[in-house]
Amino acid sequence: MNNPELLKKFTFGSDITQEQLDFYNKYGFIHFKNFIPKEQVAAIVQSLNEAEQYIITNNISEIYGIPLKIGVDDKGNKIVNRMPFSSVYAKAVADLYKDPRFELIKKFIPDYPSRLGLQEKDGVVSNHFFNSANSAYKQLGWHTDVLRDFVMGQKMLPMINIGVYLTHSGPENGGLRILPGTHRQSAFSMMFSKIQVVDRNEDPNEILVEAEPGDLCLHEGRMWHRVGISPNFGEKSRRRVMYVPLICGKVEIRNEHTKTPFYHKLGKRFKFK
Ligand SMILES: O=C(O)CCC(=O)C(=O)O
Ligand SMILES: [Fe+2]
Numbered sequence: 001m002n003n004p005e006l007l008k009k010f011t012f013g014s015d016i017t018q019e020q021l022d023f024y025n026k027y028g029f030i031h032f033k034n035f036i037p038k039e040q041v042a043a044i045v046q047s048l049n050e051a052e053q054y055i056i057t058n059n060i061s062e063i064y065g066i067p068l069k070i071g072v073d074d075k076g077n078k079i080v081n082r083m084p085f086s087s088v089y090a091k092a093v094a095d096l097y098k099d100p101r102f103e104l105i106k107k108f109i110p111d112y113p114s115r116l117g118l119q120e121k122d123g124v125v126s127n128h129f130f131n132s133a134n135s136a137y138k139q140l141g142w143h144t145d146v147l148r149d150f151v152m153g154q155k156m157l158p159m160i161n162i163g164v165y166l167t168h169s170g171p172e173n174g175g176l177r178i179l180p181g182t183h184r185q186s187a188f189s190m191m192f193s194k195i196q197v198v199d200r201n202e203d204p205n206e207i208l209v210e211a212e213p214g215d216l217c218l219h220e221g222r223m224w225h226r227v228g229i230s231p232n233f234g235e236k237s238r239r240r241v242m243y244v245p246l247i248c249g250k251v252e253i254r255n256e257h258t259k260t261p262f263y264h265k266l267g268k269r270f271k272f273k
Helices: 018-027 038-057 091-096 101-108 147-151 187-192 262-270
Strands: 029-033 069-072 078-083 125-129 140-143 160-165 176-178 207-209 216-220 225-227 239-247
Touching: 018 029, 018 101, 038 078, 038 091, 038 239, 101 160, 101 239
Parallel strands: none
Antiparallel strands: 029 216, 069 078, 078 125, 125 239, 140 225, 160 216, 160 239, 176 207, 176 225
16 A cells, blocks of 8 residues: 555544545545544443343344344354344444434435435444354455345445444454445446455455544445454454445335345355355
C-alpha cells in the first residue's frame, strides 16, 4: 500500500462534508473515529451477550428465517459467531440505530432514497469472529456484499454496509481487508474477478482497516473485501463488529414468518464459512 491517503480517518460532525463525500466516492469506504463512546460500546456488548445466552438456552437456530452461525469457543462454551437481526433480541443494538446521525449517512447515496435495512436482508448482523477449533467463524473470504442481490436476480443499486466496531480490529485478530476503488469496477469484475467467499488469499493491493471500539466504517456494497484469520487463538483472536445495510429499491420486510432464502441452503452444501 503506497497511498498514505488511504489511512485517513475522519470525525463525524453535525453534517457530512464534501471532503468526506469525495473520499468515499473515490475509494468506496470511509472510516470515522469514535462514532460512539466506550460506555455505549460496553452496553451494546452486554446486550449482545445476553441475547446470545437467550438464543443458546432456547436453542434458537435462526432469526427471521436467517440461520445463525453457532460455534464453540476455546473453553467449550457455545458462541453465536454470526447473529443476523440482532436488534430483535438486543435492545441496546436497536437503540443505537435511532441515533439521528444515521440519517446523515444517507447523503452518501445522493441519487436514490435509501433506508436502514433493520428489518430487511439480514438486518443488523453482529459478527463475532473467534479462532478456536470449533468456531463457526474464523475468517471470511473475498466477496462483494451485492452478491446476494445478484444471486436473487435483483437490480443492483447502490448499497452501503455500515460497520460499528465493538472491539479493536487489526492484524492480531484478522481485520477487515479491502480493495479500495473496486466499487467502480464493471458488473463482471464485481462478481467474478475473484471466486466469491472461497478465495482467502492476500491481495498485494489490499489494505487493512485498523479500528477501535466505537469507530464507524462505511463501505460500498460493490467493493471487494474480506476478513483475515487471526494468527492467534482464543481471547486474542476475538473480533466483534456490527453491520447494517443502507439500501435502496424494493422493500422486502422479513419477520418471524418469512422463509429461509435458498442460497443459505446452497452455502451449507458447499460449506462456505
Ligand atoms: O466483519 C467485517 O468487518 C466484515 C464482514 C463482512 O464483510 C460481511 O459480513 O459481509
Ligand atoms: Fe461483506
